[in-house]
Amino acid sequence: MNILVCVKRVPDTTENEFQLNSSKTDIEREELVYSINEPDNYAVEEAIQIVSRVGGEVTVVTVGDDEDEEILRREMAMGAAHAVLLSDERFEGSDGRGIASVLKAFVQKNKFDLVLTGVQADAGGAQVGGMLAALLDYPFASLVNAIEVIDTKKLKICREIEGGSRETSEIDLPCVLSIQTGINEPRYVGMRGIRQVASIPIPTFDAAQLQISDGVIGSAAAKVRRIDYFVPISGTNARMLTGSSEEMAEEILELVEANGGLQ
Amino acid sequence: MIPRIFAYVRHSNGIPDDMGVQLSVVAKKIDASAPLTAIVTGFGPNLDRACEALRAIYQEVWKIPHPSFEHPTPESVGRILPAALPQGSVVLLAHDHFGMDVGPGLSIKLNGAYVADIVGVDQLQGSTLKLICKEYGGQFNTHVACDTSAGAVITVRPGAFKAKEPVPFSGEIVNRVVDVPVTPSRRRYIGTIAAPAGDVDITRFDILVSIGRGIQKPDNIPIAEELAKELGAAVSCSRPVVDAKWLDKSRQVGSSGKTVKPKVYLACGISGQFQHLAGLKGSPFIIAINKNRQAPIFQVADIGVVADIIEFLPELTDKVREFKAKRIPVGAR
Numbered sequence: 001m002n003i004l005v006c007v008k009r010v011p012d013t014t015e016n017e018f019q020l021n022s023s024k025t026d027i028e029r030e031e032l033v034y035s036i037n038e039p040d041n042y043a044v045e046e047a048i049q050i051v052s053r054v055g056g057e058v059t060v061v062t063v064g065d066d067e068d069e070e071i072l073r074r075e076m077a078m079g080a081a082h083a084v085l086l087s088d089e090r091f092e093g094s095d096g097r098g099i100a101s102v103l104k105a106f107v108q109k110n111k112f113d114l115v116l117t118g119v120q121a122d123a124g125g126a127q128v129g130g131m132l133a134a135l136l137d138y139p140f141a142s143l144v145n146a147i148e149v150i151d152t153k154k155l156k157i158c159r160e161i162e163g164g165s166r167e168t169s170e171i172d173l174p175c176v177l178s179i180q181t182g183i184n185e186p187r188y189v190g191m192r193g194i195r196q197v198a199s200i201p202i203p204t205f206d207a208a209q210l211q212i213s214d215g216v217i218g219s220a221a222a223k224v225r226r227i228d229y230f231v232p233i234s235g236t237n238a239r240m241l242t243g244s245s246e247e248m249a250e251e252i253l254e255l256v257e258a259n260g261g262l263q
Numbered sequence: 264m265i266p267r268i269f270a271y272v273r274h275s276n277g278i279p280d281d282m283g284v285q286l287s288v289v290a291k292k293i294d295a296s297a298p299l300t301a302i303v304t305g306f307g308p309n310l311d312r313a314c315e316a317l318r319a320i321y322q323e324v325w326k327i328p329h330p331s332f333e334h335p336t337p338e339s340v341g342r343i344l345p346a347a348l349p350q351g352s353v354v355l356l357a358h359d360h361f362g363m364d365v366g367p368g369l370s371i372k373l374n375g376a377y378v379a380d381i382v383g384v385d386q387l388q389g390s391t392l393k394l395i396c397k398e399y400g401g402q403f404n405t406h407v408a409c410d411t412s413a414g415a416v417i418t419v420r421p422g423a424f425k426a427k428e429p430v431p432f433s434g435e436i437v438n439r440v441v442d443v444p445v446t447p448s449r450r451r452y453i454g455t456i457a458a459p460a461g462d463v464d465i466t467r468f469d470i471l472v473s474i475g476r477g478i479q480k481p482d483n484i485p486i487a488e489e490l491a492k493e494l495g496a497a498v499s500c501s502r503p504v505v506d507a508k509w510l511d512k513s514r515q516v517g518s519s520g521k522t523v524k525p526k527v528y529l530a531c532g533i534s535g536q537f538q539h540l541a542g543l544k545g546s547p548f549i550i551a552i553n554k555n556r557q558a559p560i561f562q563v564a565d566i567g568v569v570a571d572i573i574e575f576l577p578e579l580t581d582k583v584r585e586f587k588a589k590r591i592p593v594g595a596r
């Protein structure tokens with residue numbers, strides 16, 4: 001089974017304290033720590049595990065620029081056989097549909113039995129996977145947390161629904177699935193593994209090579225555009241405790257008791 | 264100007280989802296003058312009851328019956344909506360496991376814009392709709408401009424719009440018989456598996472010591488367990504702790520975990536994202552301990568402490584022990 005996994009490099013939410021830039025059009029990007037979008041890493045691990053059971057190869061792809069090669073290499077070190085960068089100035093300012101259109105063009109030039117994405121990336125849309133499926137006219141399922149290969153034509157999958165319940169379905173190949181975190185335990189990637197793939201050239205394709213017309217990509221085609229960022233004003237901010245940690249611990253205890261917790 | 268707004272409302276056993284009211288609030292904020300229709304799918308008496316209930320909120324309710332909608336899946340509904348909706352409509356869905364599944368593909372099939380997970384509506388100017396979303400785990404809000412001239416699909420964050428007591432009115436139920444495609448579905452629903460019960464029932468505790476990614480490694484979990492033991496509490500957690508297999512799924516609080524109603528909730532090393540907060544009901548007294556002063560949990564907590572939980576929790580445990588030792592047992596008085 002040949003599997004394509006769409007991956008994105010995002011600012012690491014666990015490593016950074018974010019600030020807005022002076023024009024409030026973006027976060028301050030200087031000195032940010034980036035990593036692969038967390039669910040995408042689970043998707044790559046899932047793809048590797050599937051091909052180790054049924055054979056085939058894993059390809060990772062991103063729509064981005066040179067700096068994104070870093071995560072492509074990381075996923076190759078994990079076990080992806082191929083990595084591809086889709087990059088062009090004309091992609092800039094694309095909305096979710098634009099990104100999905102670029103990925104669609106790449107999928108159509110190749111042959112994949114299964115396409116995986118993460119559930120959602122940093123901009124929080126959870127949209128690229130479902131759009132890609134619709135553009136390709138493939139069946140789609142989101143929030144997938146288990147995959148079983150039945151045969152070369154179909155999979156059995158579980159989707160995560162409310163309260164940790166699971167919806168099980170059968171889905172025909174080729175299809176697009178968006179992968180939820182926790183589906184597996186992604187393997188560790190060490191510096192040594194990354195060094196081993198450091199000099200493998202990464203094929204790059206631009207809009208012309210992918211035969212994408214201007215009508216679907218870039219800011220001109222985008223139906224959705226981010227205007228600015230602002231810090232939410234919330235009326236019910238916490239009262240912050242001060243003092244030594246001993247004093248704060250004491251106060252917490254009194255509050256726990258006062259609110260009926262402590263027996 | 265928006266020609267028409269539709270809200271797809273789910274129901275279970277004939278009772279409409281809470282989002283039914285919230286989506287109607289959003290629709291009015293987008294364009295109070297646009298005709299508003301609820302779309303409900305299902306079969307039999309449950310469908311009738313759901314439509315009847317929604318009539319009190321929506322001026323029109325499209326009732327779409329079909330045997331295959333006895334258990335409407337995103338797949339089956341996604342297949343009929345594109346043909347049923349007029350060109351240029353704005354469609355509202357809840358940003359939940361259903362809306363997330365249907366919405367993006369629907370926007371492509373309708374050739375409209377897609378905006379996910381909105382928490383606010385700013386204004387409509389011509390056909391440009393300005394909406395508010397959250398990014399970076401809720402730390403920042405962003406204004407998003409959406410061109411609705413060819414229609415739009417918008418998903419709405421559950422709980423973000425306070426539903427006022429709706430003015431009772433009596434909308435019209437319209438029976439819509441739609442063509443269900445004869446080609447077999449390429450994604451076939453098999454069944455639903457309920458979440459397993461797990462070792463401890465966190466929904467029964469008055470105090471929860473809840474840990475998040477800030478606990479850093481499984482070796483640190485005993486710190487939280489000791490505090491919980493002294494407080495007579497249970498240890499619950501956020502999703503990353505379960506994803507890493509450090510605690511059982513039954514300990515997870517949130518939209519894809521348990522809904523809990525403690526009196527006191529100690530959020531330790533939890534950033535406070537909405538899927539986590541969705542699991543907190545009954546307005547518990549929230550004490551948040553986080554090393555980052557900017558963490559969104561401080562926007563919703565009652566009390567905040569900026570501290571490293573690995574150091575602070577053991578100190579808190581000691582204090583509880585001290586406190587209990589001072590307390591004279593009732594029998595010894």
Ligand SMILES: Cc1cc2nc3c(=O)[nH]c(=O)nc-3n(C[C@H](O)[C@H](O)[C@H](O)COP(=O)(O)OP(=O)(O)OC[C@H]3O[C@@H](n4cnc5c(N)ncnc54)[C@H](O)[C@@H]3O)c2cc1C
Nearest residue numbers: 475476477501502517518519520532533534539554571572
């Ligand atoms: C469809 C879907 C469903 C989801 N369902 C759920 C759900 O049911 N429940 C849930 O919890 N999440 C759920 N999530 C995930 C959710 O979006 C967040 O990713 C998650 O809640 C974040 O968990 P966290 O706060 O522990 O981690 P993070 O967001 O990484 O936050 C960790 C926090 O710990 C702080 N910290 C780090 N080290 C320390 C230290 N030493 N001392 C003190 N503080 C420290 C950091 O400042 C940070 O604020 C869901 C996501 C999706 C897409």
Ligand SMILES: Nc1ncnc2c1ncn2[C@@H]1O[C@H](COP(=O)(O)O)[C@@H](O)[C@H]1O
Nearest residue numbers: 006062063117118120121125126127128
């Ligand atoms: N620029 C991109 N390149 C490749 N894949 C992407 C890109 N943006 C998003 N994706 C994929 O789509 C998923 C959902 O992202 P989003 O719709 O942005 O929330 C991600 O987890 C990725 O798998």
